[in-house]
Amino acid sequence: MSAKARSLTNLLNSATVYSDRTAKNFARTIVTGTGPLASTTDEVILKNYIQLSNDAIDSSSSSSSHLKPSKTQTSSSSKLISELTVESISVGTSSIVDSKRDLRKQLRSVLCGDADVLPQSEENYDNQPLNILDFKWHPTISNSVAQLKRREVSRDRKQTWIFKSTQSTRFGKLSRMCAKKLGTNATLDFFSQMVRETGVKEFNSMIEVCIEKARNTDDEDVALEEFHIAYRIFETMRERGFEIGEVTYGPFLMFIIDMGMVEEFHFFCDIIKKENPISLSRLAYYEMLLWIKVGDEGQIQKLIGNTHDSDDYNFIESYLVALCEADRHKEVSILLETISIKKVSSKENMEWIFISLGKLLLESDAKRFIQELKTEDNGGPDLSNLIYNYAISMPKIQAEDVVEKFKNLHAQLEVAPTSGSLEKLIKICCDSLEVHLAIDLVDSMLEGGLKVKITTVNSVLTACLTSCEYTLVRRISSMINDQESIKPNAETFRIMIGMCVKMKDFDRAYNMIKDLEKLNLLPSSSMYNAIMGGYFRQKNFHKGLMVLKQMDATNVKPDSQTFSYIIGNCNNEDDIIKYQRDLHEAGVKPTKHIFMALINAYAACGLFEKAKQVLSDKGIPVTSLNEIKSVLISALAANGQLADALNVYDEIKQADSNLEPKAAISLIEHLQSEGELSRLLQLLNQLQESELWDDGCARIILYCIRHKLSDSAVDLLKQRMEKSSTNEMVIDVLFDEVFCQIAETEPTDVQFGLDLLQALKDDIGIRPSRKSLDFLLSACVNAKDLKRSFLVWNEYKTAGLPYNVLSYVRMYQALLASGAHKAAKVILENIPDDDPQVCGVLKACQETFGKTTSRGKKKKKKFRGSL
Numbered sequence: 001m002s003a004k005a006r007s008l009t010n011l012l013n014s015a016t017v018y019s020d021r022t023a024k025n026f027a028r029t030i031v032t033g034t035g036p037l038a039s040t041t042d043e044v045i046l047k048n049y050i051q052l053s054n055d056a057i058d059s060s061s062s063s064s065s066h067l068k069p070s071k072t073q074t075s076s077s078s079k080l081i082s083e084l085t086v087e088s089i090s091v092g093t094s095s096i097v098d099s100k101r102d103l104r105k106q107l108r109s110v111l112c113g114d115a116d117v118l119p120q121s122e123e124n125y126d127n128q129p130l131n132i133l134d135f136k137w138h139p140t141i142s143n144s145v146a147q148l149k150r151r152e153v154s155r156d157r158k159q160t161w162i163f164k165s166t167q168s169t170r171f172g173k174l175s176r177m178c179a180k181k182l183g184t185n186a187t188l189d190f191f192s193q194m195v196r197e198t199g200v201k202e203f204n205s206m207i208e209v210c211i212e213k214a215r216n217t218d219d220e221d222v223a224l225e226e227f228h229i230a231y232r233i234f235e236t237m238r239e240r241g242f243e244i245g246e247v248t249y250g251p252f253l254m255f256i257i258d259m260g261m262v263e264e265f266h267f268f269c270d271i272i273k274k275e276n277p278i279s280l281s282r283l284a285y286y287e288m289l290l291w292i293k294v295g296d297e298g299q300i301q302k303l304i305g306n307t308h309d310s311d312d313y314n315f316i317e318s319y320l321v322a323l324c325e326a327d328r329h330k331e332v333s334i335l336l337e338t339i340s341i342k343k344v345s346s347k348e349n350m351e352w353i354f355i356s357l358g359k360l361l362l363e364s365d366a367k368r369f370i371q372e373l374k375t376e377d378n379g380g381p382d383l384s385n386l387i388y389n390y391a392i393s394m395p396k397i398q399a400e401d402v403v404e405k406f407k408n409l410h411a412q413l414e415v416a417p418t419s420g421s422l423e424k425l426i427k428i429c430c431d432s433l434e435v436h437l438a439i440d441l442v443d444s445m446l447e448g449g450l451k452v453k454i455t456t457v458n459s460v461l462t463a464c465l466t467s468c469e470y471t472l473v474r475r476i477s478s479m480i481n482d483q484e485s486i487k488p489n490a491e492t493f494r495i496m497i498g499m500c501v502k503m504k505d506f507d508r509a510y511n512m513i514k515d516l517e518k519l520n521l522l523p524s525s526s527m528y529n530a531i532m533g534g535y536f537r538q539k540n541f542h543k544g545l546m547v548l549k550q551m552d553a554t555n556v557k558p559d560s561q562t563f564s565y566i567i568g569n570c571n572n573e574d575d576i577i578k579y580q581r582d583l584h585e586a587g588v589k590p591t592k593h594i595f596m597a598l599i600n601a602y603a604a605c606g607l608f609e610k611a612k613q614v615l616s617d618k619g620i621p622v623t624s625l626n627e628i629k630s631v632l633i634s635a636l637a638a639n640g641q642l643a644d645a646l647n648v649y650d651e652i653k654q655a656d657s658n659l660e661p662k663a664a665i666s667l668i669e670h671l672q673s674e675g676e677l678s679r680l681l682q683l684l685n686q687l688q689e690s691e692l693w694d695d696g697c698a699r700i701i702l703y704c705i706r707h708k709l710s711d712s713a714v715d716l717l718k719q720r721m722e723k724s725s726t727n728e729m730v731i732d733v734l735f736d737e738v739f740c741q742i743a744e745t746e747p748t749d750v751q752f753g754l755d756l757l758q759a760l761k762d763d764i765g766i767r768p769s770r771k772s773l774d775f776l777l778s779a780c781v782n783a784k785d786l787k788r789s790f791l792v793w794n795e796y797k798t799a800g801l802p803y804n805v806l807s808y809v810r811m812y813q814a815l816l817a818s819g820a821h822k823a824a825k826v827i828l829e830n831i832p833d834d835d836p837q838v839c840g841v842l843k844a845c846q847e848t849f850g851k852t853t854s855r856g857k858k859k860k861k862k863f864r865g866s867l
Contacts, residue, residue: 203237204247206230211251215258227255244275246282253286260294281314288322304331314345321349324356332356341369347381354386358393366390370413384410388421392428399432403441419450426456430463435472438463439479446483454489461495465502473499477512490521497527501534509534525551525559532562536569544569560591568597573610576601590617592624596631603635608644611635626652630660637663637670645670646679659683661692668699674707694720698737705741708752713738714759721764732769735760739768739775748783750776754791770801777810786818805831809841816849 210230214223234252238244249272256265269283284303291299303319320335344350357366370383391397391405406425410417422445429438438460445452457476464472473496480486493512500509509531513523528551535544548566551558563583570576576598583590595614602611611632620628629648636645645667652659659667664683671680680700687693697720704713720734742753753776760766773795780789793811796803808831815824833839 200242203233207233207248208251211255215255238275244272257290257293262294265290281318284315285318285322288319292326304334317344317349321352324352327359329360332360336365341372350381350386351389354389355393358390359395361394367413382418382420383415384418384421387415388424399429399434400437402428403437419445423456427459430459433463433467435460435464435467435469439475452486454487454492457486458491458495465495465499470499470502490524494527498530501530506531523554523556525556525562528556529561529565532565536565541569558586560588560594563588564593564597568600570601571605573605573607590619592628595620595628599632600635603639608636608641626657627660630663633663634666637666642670659686661687661689665692665696668696672703677709677712690723701738702741705738706745710756710759713756714763718764736769736771739772743775743779748779750779750783750785750788753779754788767799768795774806774810777814780814781817784817786820789814789818805838809838813845816845
């Protein structure tokens with residue numbers, strides 16, 4: 001067991017040793033500061049409760065007699081969930097509390113683990129305010145009236161605070177957000193001040209946040225603190241009489257399971273069983289997960305054995321779902337033989353079973369279950385959805401294979417696909433950008449008389465836009481026009497207009513805006529902005545401004561995006577000032593995009609000081625300042641103002657902020673003077689996304705090649721190759737770029753290329769590609785280097801690359817350029833003369849470098865790699 005798990009075990013033992021009414025009074029005292037032990041006259045005890053709790057753990061060895069569960073509890077914990085009855089199990093308490101004095105000693109031991117930490121005087125001890133959470137809620141209650149109190153709380157909540165479901169969900173999200181930002185204690189204190197009573201959803205959200213923090217941290221003390229807070233909230237819910245459902249206890253049990261804490265698991269199960277007796281079969285699911293986690297095969301087999309001759313399908317179902325989630329093929333097969341699929345209690349569990357069947361490729365069982373479910377009199381579950389769950393769960397399967405399996409199973413089992421399953425299948429196709437498959441599925445829905453939601457059509461359009469399949473907008477547009485059942489909305493037209501603009505089909509885009517009137521839809525500024533942006537990308541400023549006039553004619557008000565397009569494309573200061581004034585008169589609030597557009601416009605006009613002055617505008621949001629500074633750096637660098645760009649970059653570094661990725665790439669691209677490698681590497685380290693890092697790294701590698709920094713180039717090539725995985729195509733392109741740069745660099749240094757090639761072979765262990773060697777031969781042509789031409793020529797043979805027409809032509813060029821006409825003639829005999837393009841290249845070489853003696857009569861010598 002890990003150190004974190006051991007600490008949590010000690011904490012659970014110290015915090016949960018009592019499970020009867022006295023223990024609940026004790027927990028109430030810890031959590032709320034009320035009860036027989038609480039007092040409000042002193043502030044010595046528990047200044048920092050969490051720290052004292054950690055002290056208790058550190059000193060647990062000296063007080064272990066107080067921390068271990070009672071014998072009754074231990075024997076209860078050793079039982080299997082399936083063997084426990086629904087009745088409550090009483091825990092003996094005679095050895096726990098004999099007097100008020102003994103209980104105080106127990107409290108002192110649990111909290112501090114050392115008698116010297118707290119005052120010895122009982123009078124002083126009685127006066128300590130235990131107000132850790134200081135809830136201003138209803139008084140605590142005993143178990144004897146818990147059920148009655150639940151009803152009273154429920155009735156009171158309905159009378160005083162009625163929420164719609166969406167509002168309640170929103171409040172749960174708020175509580176979760178506050179717990180993450182402010183901390184759970186502060187959140188609980190804040191909610192206690194509100195008129196609205198804190199309820200189950202809010203408690204559950206905060207428990208979930210605490211468990212999540214305990215999971216994610218590597219700090220044992222933090223994990224301990226968060227789990228303890230979660231437990232205190234859990235105890236508070238019990239005391240308040242709230243129902244302890246799976247949403248509450250599920251995160252606890254999963255965390256304990258992941259920690260492998262068996263005794264603590266059974267202890268919690270005892271508590272949950274008492275509070276919520278109907279959860280017994282659900283606890284069986286968690287118990288199976290526990291034994292799977294700790295690898296106790298004996299207990300797993302015992303649970304499975306208990307299902308034989310059992311009519312309690314709830315337990316069998318729970319075990320099966322747990323085994324399905326863990327991909328236990330053998331055990332799943334055993335239970336599948338005994339279970340009746342018709343008796344599975346919930347839709348979610350049935351889906352899990354079919355998902356597992358897909359993972360394990362148990363198609364025969366899946367078909368058998370579908371055939372059984374088809375005989376249901378009341379229609380049964382959604383069979384098409386179950387087939388979908390099976391198909392998508394099959395391992396290593398592509399979207400097109402999922403669709404094919406989905407269709408085949410429906411045909412074989414004579415089950416009609418439903419709109420729900422088809423929509424989910426369409427989403428999978430869209431996520432994988434298989435847009436043609438997605439459109440075909442939409443067509444099949446329409447042919448089958450199924451209703452197609454416009455959100456589904458919009459997702460297909462978005463996938464087409466993402467995958468650059470712009471021409472498909474015509475097919476989808478025709479589909480919408482032909483089907484009255486599809487009701488397009490403004491979002492549909494916005495995406496379609498954007499796709500038309502991408503194809504530069506502006507007439508179709510305008511026609512779509514006209515079609516809005518037929519559907520009683522109004523055009524929006526975003527639709528016109530898409531057209532305007534298309535014109536500006538084509539540098540057609542005149543037509544871009546015409547869009548603004550058309551917006552005015554149709555009473556569509558320009559927004560900040562409209563003005564950012566216009567201002568960003570102004571080519572003189574007067575226009576910039578004019579549209580700034582128009583923006584103000586239109587009542588459009590400047591956004592960060594407006595400030596970015598001003599910077600780009602001023603920089604493009606050569607007004608660099610005014611571009612820098614934009615940063616002093618008081619309207620810039622503080623949260624956007626760094627992003628706008630990054631745009632200024634890009635604009636200055638792109639317009640040759642590198643010194644100013646670097647000054648702004650230094651300001652960002654001094655403020656401990658990060659440069660935006662695009663600005664970093666822009667600086668890397670324009671910082672090409674010698675001696676800038678350290679700054680370039682610094683910029684590279686700021687790029688986190690893999691694609692941007694690859695782009696920046698490639699630019700710096702070429703910088704190293706230009707300045708002949710071979711060691712740095714090799715190191716960066718090694719890093720980039722490691723990040724490019726084992727994709728041979730990516731690696732080949734990577735090295736081809738390098739040797740292409742060597743061939744194009746003036747003056748050409750072939751020896752540097754050969755040295756780099758050798759370093760790559762020795763340090764990285766790569767084999768050069770054919771294209772890389774072709775570039776090196778081209779470098780030999782430019783350098784007219786005969787000796788190194790032969791060295792490069794031999795590298796083909798070393799790399800196991802047979803000579804082809806292109807390599808012969810390049811070698812012929814190199815030999816001619818260096819004046820080795822006799823050797824060039826030998827090469828010429830190996831070049832076929834039936835390709836007019838090759839003959840044209842040879843003729844150009846001879847005109848440039850001088851002719852060789854004529855070819856022999858169709859006699860060709862076999863060139864063996866050396867001359």
